[in-house]
Amino acid sequence: MAETIQFELNGKKVEMPLDKDQTLLWALRTNFNLTGTKYGCGEGYCGACTVLMNNEAVRSCTIRMEEVAGKKITTIEGLAKNGKLHPVQQAFVDNDALQCGFCTPGMVMNAVGLLEKTPHPTRQQIVEGMEDNLCRCGAHVRIIDAIESASKAL
Amino acid sequence: MKNEKYYRDEVPENNPTFEVDRRNFVKLLGGGLFIYFQLGEFLTGVSAEAEQRRTVPNDYNAFIHIAEDGKVTCLIGKIEMGQGIITSFPQMVADELDTPLESIKMVMGDTELCPYDAGTWGSLSTRALGPVMMTALAEARSVLLEMGAEQLGVSKDEVTVENGVIFIRNKKSKKVSYGELAKDKKIEKYLEVKPKAKDFSEYKIRGKSFNHADGVAKVTGQAMYSGDFRMPGMLYAKILRPPSHGATLVSADTSEAEKMAGVSVARDKELVAILHADPEKAEKALEKVKADYKFNEMDVDDKTVFKHQLAFKSEARVIKSVGDIETGKKNSDFIIESEFYNSYVAHAPMEPHTALGFMEGDKVVVRASTQTPFGTQDGIARELGLGLDKVRVIPPFLGGGFGGKSAFRQAIEAARLTKLTGKPIMVQWTRKEEFFYDAFRPAAVVKITSGANASGKITAWDFSEYFAGSRGSDTIYDVPDAKTTSFSARDVHPFATGAWRAPANNTNTYARESQIDMMAAKLGVDPLEFRLKNLKDERMIGVLKAVAELFGYTPAKGPSGRGYGIACGFDAGGYVAHIAEVKVDKATGKIEVVRVACAEEIGFCINPEGATIQLEGCITMGMGYALTEEVKFTGGKIHTENFADYQIPTFSWLPKIETKILHKNEPPQGGGEPAIICMGGVLANAVFDATGARLYQLPMTPERVLEALAKVK
Ligand code: FES
Numbered sequence: 015m016a017e018t019i020q021f022e023l024n025g026k027k028v029e030m031p032l033d034k035d036q037t038l039l040w041a042l043r044t045n046f047n048l049t050g051t052k053y054g055c056g057e058g059y060c061g062a063c064t065v066l067m068n069n070e071a072v073r074s075c076t077i078r079m080e081e082v083a084g085k086k087i088t089t090i091e092g093l094a095k096n097g098k099l100h101p102v103q104q105a106f107v108d109n110d111a112l113q114c115g116f117c118t119p120g121m122v123m124n125a126v127g128l129l130e131k132t133p134h135p136t137r138q139q140i141v142e143g144m145e146d147n148l149c150r151c152g153a154h155v156r157i158i159d160a161i162e163s164a165s166k167a168l
Numbered sequence: 169m170k171n172e173k174y175y176r177d178e179v180p181e182n183n184p185t186f187e188v189d190r191r192n193f194v195k196l197l198g199g200g201l202f203i204y205f206q207l208g209e210f211l212t213g214v215s216a217e218a219e220q221r222r223t224v225p226n227d228y229n230a231f232i233h234i235a236e237d238g239k240v241t242c243l244i245g246k247i248e249m250g251q252g253i254i255t256s257f258p259q260m261v262a263d264e265l266d267t268p269l270e271s272i273k274m275v276m277g278d279t280e281l282c283p284y285d286a287g288t289w290g291s292l293s294t295r296a297l298g299p300v301m302m303t304a305l306a307e308a309r310s311v312l313l314e315m316g317a318e319q320l321g322v323s324k325d326e327v328t329v330e331n332g333v334i335f336i337r338n339k340k341s342k343k344v345s346y347g348e349l350a351k352d353k354k355i356e357k358y359l360e361v362k363p364k365a366k367d368f369s370e371y372k373i374r375g376k377s378f379n380h381a382d383g384v385a386k387v388t389g390q391a392m393y394s395g396d397f398r399m400p401g402m403l404y405a406k407i408l409r410p411p412s413h414g415a416t417l418v419s420a421d422t423s424e425a426e427k428m429a430g431v432s433v434a435r436d437k438e439l440v441a442i443l444h445a446d447p448e449k450a451e452k453a454l455e456k457v458k459a460d461y462k463f464n465e466m467d468v469d470d471k472t473v474f475k476h477q478l479a480f481k482s483e484a485r486v487i488k489s490v491g492d493i494e495t496g497k498k499n500s501d502f503i504i505e506s507e508f509y510n511s512y513v514a515h516a517p518m519e520p521h522t523a524l525g526f527m528e529g530d531k532v533v534v535r536a537s538t539q540t541p542f543g544t545q546d547g548i549a550r551e552l553g554l555g556l557d558k559v560r561v562i563p564p565f566l567g568g569g570f571g572g573k574s575a576f577r578q579a580i581e582a583a584r585l586t587k588l589t590g591k592p593i594m595v596q597w598t599r600k601e602e603f604f605y606d607a608f609r610p611a612a613v614v615k616i617t618s619g620a621n622a623s624g625k626i627t628a629w630d631f632s633e634y635f636a637g638s639r640g641s642d643t644i645y646d647v648p649d650a651k652t653t654s655f656s657a658r659d660v661h662p663f664a665t666g667a668w669r670a671p672a673n674n675t676n677t678y679a680r681e682s683q684i685d686m687m688a689a690k691l692g693v694d695p696l697e698f699r700l701k702n703l704k705d706e707r708m709i710g711v712l713k714a715v716a717e718l719f720g721y722t723p724a725k726g727p728s729g730r731g732y733g734i735a736c737g738f739d740a741g742g743y744v745a746h747i748a749e750v751k752v753d754k755a756t757g758k759i760e761v762v763r764v765a766c767a768e769e770i771g772f773c774i775n776p777e778g779a780t781i782q783l784e785g786c787i788t789m790g791m792g793y794a795l796t797e798e799v800k801f802t803g804g805k806i807h808t809e810n811f812a813d814y815q816i817p818t819f820s821w822l823p824k825i826e827t828k829i830l831h832k833n834e835p836p837q838g839g840g841e842p843a844i845i846c847m848g849g850v851l852a853n854a855v856f857d858a859t860g861a862r863l864y865q866l867p868m869t870p871e872r873v874l875e876a877l878a879k880v881k
């Protein structure tokens with residue numbers, strides 16, 4: 015019998031066969047059809063694949079499924095509750111903190127993780143916390159503004 | 169096969185859900201009012217040949233559909249890649265038709281539903297298609313008014329329209345809505361466009377700022393990019409890649425890979441693909457393929473490239489010449505001769521090239537991240553030997569393009585593989601493949617010989633660009649004796665090159681604005697004053713003065729030690745000027761950008777918020793090619809494989825950004841590109857002002873800065 019693992023995904027208990035080579039990124043995208051989590055580089059450089067693991071922002075392309083067993087995973091799809099956007103999502107919309115939007119799910123998740131740790135960051139702390147999430151369109155200024163305003167709304 | 173299955177419930181607005189072929193389109197959209205516009209020669213970029221090669225009706229270039237519920241669908245051939253036309257176009261449509269903004273829906277770039285378009289580039293959506301659409305919409309409005317008047321039993325001049333409701337001027341209760349006009353009818357109107365669009369003063373929605381129309385879809389992960397579609401039986405393809413450009417496949421042994429469970433191999437001439445339902449499994453299997461190659465590479469690398477270029481046999485073309493350059497030189501009190509160099513840079517959109525191919529009967533359908541859906545359709549049809557009616561390309565949201573997604577190799581690969589296997593095939597490039605196959609911005613050399621007289625007037629300007637491309641090579645300054653020459657050659661590059669946000673202009677503006685700065689310094693005059701003294705174009709003068717005010721600039725001759733740089737330029741119909749402040753660490757050679765101010769004039773600005781975002785994006789992105797971005801290679805081998813080898817701007821780079829958009833009641837111009845062109849020049853000039861060191865090569869890496877500092881006496 016194939017080994018299975020269990021974990022919590024966006025508030026629901028899920029179970030799947032364990033494939034030791036599989037990364038969380040592709041399990042989300044293929045097994046669960048949660049395609050909001052993006053592939054940008056596959057090697058941990060860009061942050062497009064950021065999700066929360068036990069409320070901490072992690073890069074799902076670098077996480078093997080073994081490590082996910084028993085953990086609580088939140089993806090961009092699991093952030094809005096009852097049709098209401100998470101304050102960080104709302105702040106991204108209000109501040110127009112996106113262009114092509116491809117980096118956006120990763121940016122939002124990383125920001126949520128950052129605010130989880132540091133609820134009221136200074137601008138400098140936001141910059142440091144977001145530094146390794148890449149955006150090619152240059153939405154950076156507004157992303158910082160968005161996170162700052164979300165931290166006030168939280 | 170019904171397509172509904174693999175759509176999500178929440179389909180973002182620009183993903184057409186109509187699954188019909190165009191001939192049945194009218195039937196399937198149900199009742200309503202269809203208005204087709206024939207705009208022919210207005211639409212730049214549509215060649216007669218391209219028009220003829222289309223098998224579908226080609227007697228119109230755009231159309232709108234008004235449904236019974238009053239919803240207006242606007243179908244255009246452009247795509248949304250972050251530049252924001254999904255937001256600004258509905259503003260235009262709503263305004264011209266006098267209908268609520270919320271009632272507008274865009275369908276973009278679907279080759280089967282939308283009118284032909286050459287591609288989304290050159291900031292053309294707003295400046296070329298925009299005016300044409302506006303005129304067309306004005307005509308549509310007049311047709312609607314006519315129909316409304318008829319229904320109300322009055323003459324056309326007795327009625328007017330607000331919010332999509334037509335009523336009799338002095339009897340508001342007598343009314344009929346657009347939706348009601350469309351009810352139980354199927355009216356097709358073919359219009360030839362003549363009437364004038366509204367005057368700027370009548371604009372209600374245009375000129376106001378709107379947030380991204382696609383914002384919610386994008387912050388919730390619901391916005392669908394090419395790689396996000398799923399289909400029953402879909403397989404991921406991982407394709408065997410040569411180790412370098414110029415290498416050709418001799419043999420490939422896939423037997424080891426085939427032993428892995430679930431793997432199948434698709435082969436067609438040089439195309440060898442490993443297929444698997446799990447992309448990571450496909451990738452693993454691909455590693456097991458053994459392949460032999462024949463090499464035929466160019467003897468050049470990122471260090472020798474400029475020598476290689478100058479020695480290459482090229483063709484000279486004089487782009488522009490006024491007066492006589494030799495006379496100009498004689499009239500000069502001093503002459504400066506310089507050579508500027510710019511490296512290959514990558515587009516590096518966050519979304520790599522992706523395409524999903526599948527069969528619908530004998531038709532090949534490809535969802536592809538492409539800036540040129542119709543070009544992609546042509547390319548696939550040619551490659552597969554199919555008629556255009558047997559190929560459909562649908563572009564969903566694009567995760568950035570910047571010119572790089574004008575190349576559509578991945579879509580051809582998906583089409584070939586789906587045709588070969590009959591299965592839905594997802595081709596999603598890895599970051600390494602994205603860097604390898606990117607059509608880089610060309611490395612280039614610019615030589616300038618210029619002279620001025622003692623009173624500070626430029627007297628001679630001889631500008632030659634080698635392989636940059638001619639966009640932005642204009643003198644822009646008022647010089648009596650000036651010449652611009654463009655040198656080009658086929659096969660000078662060891663790999664593909666192509667358009668990169670404001671193509672050629674980044675290189676040309678960097679060189680020109682550096683040279684201007686050098687002349688001002690030589691004369692001992694303030695660089696802003698020197699520019700203003702030698703400019704005649706009022707719009708250029710306007711942006712320079714505006715940026716000086718925005719920045720709070722005070723004159724000083726360079727190098728002043730303050731680290732202030734100035735540059736200005738012209739691109740895609742728009743005027744821009746920048747002033748930047750930098751700090752240079754003389755020990756490490758590291759440049760810190762402290763402030764960038766930018767003034768832009770793009771005629772009438774449809775969505776100031778959207779345009780400001782583009783300005784910020786240009787400034788941020790532009791710091792990359794100015795400071796760090798450079799593709800490393802040896803022959804056809806690309807050493808740049810992931811972001812660890814290619815530093816793009818990040819949060820810690822952010823300077824204080826100040827922007828100003830000057831409004832002009834002139835035809836709207838594109839705002840997605842102009843503001844990036846000055847970034848090389850403005851930062852190079854700021855470094856000079858800070859240190860007295862002149863940087864003749866981009867990017868200005870710490871090593872190059874240190875080298876230049878060593879030369880300062
Ligand atoms: S895809 Fe995971 S960090 Fe880039």
Ligand code: FES
Pocket residue numbers: 112113114115116117118148149150151152153250518567568
């Ligand atoms: S919005 Fe396009 S990459 Fe960030």
